[in-house]
Amino acid sequence: MQRTRFGDMACSIARTLDVIGEPWSPLILRDVYVGITRFDALQQDLGISRKVLAERLKWLVEKGVLARQQYSSRPPRHEYTLTTKGEELCDLLLVMVRWGDRWTAGEAGPPALHRHHACGEFSHVELHCSVCGQPMHATDIDVVPGPGAAAG
Amino acid sequence: MQRTRFGDMACSIARTLDVIGEPWSPLILRDVYVGITRFDALQQDLGISRKVLAERLKWLVEKGVLARQQYSSRPPRHEYTLTTKGEELCDLLLVMVRWGDRWTAGEAGPPALHRHHACGEFSHVELHCSVCGQPMHATDIDVVPGPGAAAG
DNA sequence: CAATTGAGTTGCCTCAAGGAACTCACTCGG
DNA sequence: CCGAGTGAGTTCCTTGAGGCAACTCAATTG
Numbered sequence: 001m002q003r004t005r006f007g008d009m010a011c012s013i014a015r016t017l018d019v020i021g022e023p024w025s026p027l028i029l030r031d032v033y034v035g036i037t038r039f040d041a042l043q044q045d046l047g048i049s050r051k052v053l054a055e056r057l058k059w060l061v062e063k064g065v066l067a068r069q070q071y072s073s074r075p076p077r078h079e080y081t082l083t084t085k086g087e088e089l090c091d092l093l094l095v096m097v098r099w100g101d102r103w104t105a106g107e108a109g110p111p112a113l114h115r116h117h118a119c120g121e122f123s124h125v126e127l128h129c130s131v132c133g134q135p136m137h138a139t140d141i142d143v144v145p146g147p148g149a150a151a152g
Numbered sequence: 153m154q155r156t157r158f159g160d161m162a163c164s165i166a167r168t169l170d171v172i173g174e175p176w177s178p179l180i181l182r183d184v185y186v187g188i189t190r191f192d193a194l195q196q197d198l199g200i201s202r203k204v205l206a207e208r209l210k211w212l213v214e215k216g217v218l219a220r221q222q223y224s225s226r227p228p229r230h231e232y233t234l235t236t237k238g239e240e241l242c243d244l245l246l247v248m249v250r251w252g253d254r255w256t257a258g259e260a261g262p263p264a265l266h267r268h269h270a271c272g273e274f275s276h277v278e279l280h281c282s283v284c285g286q287p288m289h290a291t292d293i294d295v296v297p298g299p300g301a302a303a304g
Numbered sequence: 305c306a307a308t309t310g311a312g313t314t315g316c317c318t319c320a321a322g323g324a325a326c327t328c329a330c331t332c333g334g
Numbered sequence: 335c336c337g338a339g340t341g342a343g344t345t346c347c348t349t350g351a352g353g354c355a356a357c358t359c360a361a362t363t364g
Contacts, residue, residue: 004199004353006179010263012252013182013245019256021175023321027158030165034295039342047156049322054343075330077341085255090290091279093165095247100164103237104171109299111162117292119284127243128280132271138242140269143186147261156322175352191311201353206312227361229310 010149019063020089024048025056026096029082032066033090037079065089094125162301171215172241176200177208178248181234184218185242189231217241246277 007018020026027046036045043053057080060066065086071079082090094114101110101124113122129136159170172178179198188197195205209232212218217238223231234242246266253262253276265274281288 104167123283
């Protein structure tokens with residue numbers, strides 16, 4: 001965890017980073033997304049320190065991205081699942097995968113493939129405009145201050 | 153910088169995080185994207201420590217996301233600009249903005265708006281399938297091992 | 305020649321990350 | 335009933351990254 005907190009900045013990027021910007025958090029999200037939901041399983045899959053894992057899980061639950069649920073009462077056992085807020089964060093992971101596949105995969109090719117339910121094909125995500133439906137990239141837009149911009 | 157490096161993992165998310173996963177890096181990228189390209193300007197805008205800023209810039213240049221260019225020879229002055237690789241990373245920022253706007257903006261509304269050049273409207277990004285063009289979210293896909301998956 | 309600006313670098317200090325061991329509650333096999 | 339096993343953390347110690355401030359160096363402006 002960095003000392004400077006991003007949560008108070010008037011920037012949606014900074015505020016998103018406040019939630020999942022710390023090391024390991026996106027990988028925890030990925031694991032929960034693919035079905036690794038128990039503490040020990042996460043710890044072994046990631047090779048993360050148990051202490052840091054406990055901290056991150058607590059944080060992500062507090063932020064409403066994950067939910068901690070008891071799936072057995074005797075013995076008490078828990079698992080972590082995605083909330084709606086968390087599922088929508090996974091979109092971010094898809095975009096990371098796309099960039100990582102393009103720029104870091106190298107000769108061996110992408111480590112994972114995505115099959116889209118709607119068409120059944122292996123594909124990747126593309127960004128489109130919510131209004132006109134055309135492709136939309138960082139170079140295709142102007143950024144202007146919005147209502148929540150800091151005064152001054 | 154976390155001690156555990158993500159760059160060697162067989163996962164495009166981890167490898168993307170290796171490039172921009174460290175604290176501040178996405179915000180540096182955002183600033184360069186919106187035209188804050190000089191060292192001191194970045195330092196003042198972000199409130200980041202000069203030491204960490206120097207480290208991050210060096211890392212991002214090494215990774216080919218930013219380019220360090222001289223825009224004046226006498227006196228020698230430099231600025232940082234986005235490479236193609238860096239511009240494509242900005243797509244990630246757009247998705248962060250979208251999530252942050254939805255889940256963290258609150259009453260005040262989003263701090264920034266995006267106007268799409270193609271249609272001239274204020275809009276946000278949506279994820280679509282590269283094959284069928286239909287919406288594509290984390291809940292709409294199956295993840296299966298690809299050619300670059302680690303053996304074992 | 306002094307002050308200013310851009311772009312870093314150096315040094316010190318604190319707190320977070322890594323690692324390993326320990327706890328606690330419960331279950332299962334003999 | 336006893337010991338081993340499992341899930342889910344917690345505690346302790348060491349190292350190193352992040353914050354802060356001061357310093358450097360080169361060139362420019364007054």
